[in-house]
Amino acid sequence: MAKKMRAVQVSNPKKAFEIVEKDIPSPKKGTARVKIQACGICHSDSFVKEGLFPNIQYPRVPGHEIAGVIDAVGEEVGNWKVGDRIGIGWYGGHCKICESCRRGDFITCSNPQVPGITYDGGYQEYMIAPIEALALVPENLSPAEVAPLMCAGITTFNALRHSGAIAGDTVAILGIGGLGHLAIQYAVKMGFRTVAIARGQEKATLSKKLGAHHYIDSKNQNVSEELKKLGGAKAILATATNTKAINDMLDGLSVNGKLVLLGVPEAPISVPVLPMIAGRRSVEGWPCGTSSDSQDTLSFSAMTGVRSTNQIFPLEKAEEAYQLMMSGKARFRVVLQTRFSEEI
Numbered sequence: 001m002a003k004k005m006r007a008v009q010v011s012n013p014k015k016a017f018e019i020v021e022k023d024i025p026s027p028k029k030g031t032a033r034v035k036i037q038a039c040g041i042c043h044s045d046s047f048v049k050e051g052l053f054p055n056i057q058y059p060r061v062p063g064h065e066i067a068g069v070i071d072a073v074g075e076e077v078g079n080w081k082v083g084d085r086i087g088i089g090w091y092g093g094h095c096k097i098c099e100s101c102r103r104g105d106f107i108t109c110s111n112p113q114v115p116g117i118t119y120d121g122g123y124q125e126y127m128i129a130p131i132e133a134l135a136l137v138p139e140n141l142s143p144a145e146v147a148p149l150m151c152a153g154i155t156t157f158n159a160l161r162h163s164g165a166i167a168g169d170t171v172a173i174l175g176i177g178g179l180g181h182l183a184i185q186y187a188v189k190m191g192f193r194t195v196a197i198a199r200g201q202e203k204a205t206l207s208k209k210l211g212a213h214h215y216i217d218s219k220n221q222n223v224s225e226e227l228k229k230l231g232g233a234k235a236i237l238a239t240a241t242n243t244k245a246i247n248d249m250l251d252g253l254s255v256n257g258k259l260v261l262l263g264v265p266e267a268p269i270s271v272p273v274l275p276m277i278a279g280r281r282s283v284e285g286w287p288c289g290t291s292s293d294s295q296d297t298l299s300f301s302a303m304t305g306v307r308s309t310n311q312i313f314p315l316e317k318a319e320e321a322y323q324l325m326m327s328g329k330a331r332f333r334v335v336l337q338t339r340f341s342e343e344i
């Protein structure tokens with residue numbers, strides 16, 4: 001086996017990625033070496049690229065939408081074995097000692113491990129990952145299909161299934177981008193009356209194609225009034241970051257309705273308090289999920305046909321691919337593939 005591999009790293013924040021040759025790392029106790037086949041590019045990768053995250057040690061290889069195959073294991077890895085197809089997302093391990101960890105709530109760990117941030121992630125040919133970060137991949141999903149589901153997929157799937165809405169309820173998805181186009185599909189497959197909301201008429205056809213039952217054009221229609229005509233939304237997932245668009249929807253929540261924030265708005269949102277009290281309405285944020293949630297996301301997607309629409313680039317074109325993602329023009333997720341992408 002070759003001893004060297006290619007990696008795309010950020011050596012200095014705000015500079016272009018560097019393609020470097022590195023030694024292939026060996027797994028230690030409780031970890032696996034993953035031969036990476038595909039890695040999605042997420043907006044959060046800009047934390048590393050632009051130096052926006054505290055205490056990142058550079059050089060760092062970004063990437064937390066990882067799909068690959070276990071290629072070697074250290075000691076004490078339970079049932080994980082060479083040849084297992086796996087995915088890794090934002091959750092990359094937990095500290096075991098903070099208050100959240102002691103209560104078993106690992107995703108809110110106050111000292112979290114994150115691939116591509118606290119250790120080298122998926123923009124490379126091999127990586128080392130702790131076994132708690134691994135999610136098993138079902139047979140009928142390709143690496144490029146798996147990758148975006150590890151962050152954009154799990155975040156929307158998990159937020160929806162914990163939103164309190166039940167089958168038949170009305171659920172609205174604000175924004176039809178990387179997260180939104182997956183959220184619409186999940187909402188439909190979970191049995192919600194699904195309302196897609198975006199600016200202008202351009203995305204109306206796409207939203208119907210993704211299965212949405214209703215479309216609201218936020219540029220030309222009053223979103224809250226339109227939601228009220230449907231009886232109000234039991235849950236609204238805000239995947240867009242436009243503060244005004246989020247504010248404009250709040251009045252469209254039903255009694256017990258919940259606004260779930262997934263994107264970070266440009267400015268703080270303003271919440272009219274009286275309707276929140278009178279209708280027991282609420283606003284909450286949702287942080288993706290752990291590796292078992294990722295595994296649920298993958299199984300559900302394989303079973304129901306939910307897929308991300310991807311633009312695929314070879315690993316070496318990471319800079320071009322990243323710039324496309326940052327431009328907001330990607331349709332809809334950008335995925336890097338390594339030379340191992342076709343291997344089983």
Ligand SMILES: [Zn+2]
Nearest residue numbers: 042043044151
């Ligand atoms: Zn992400």
Ligand SMILES: [Zn+2]
Nearest residue numbers: 095098101109
């Ligand atoms: Zn912890």
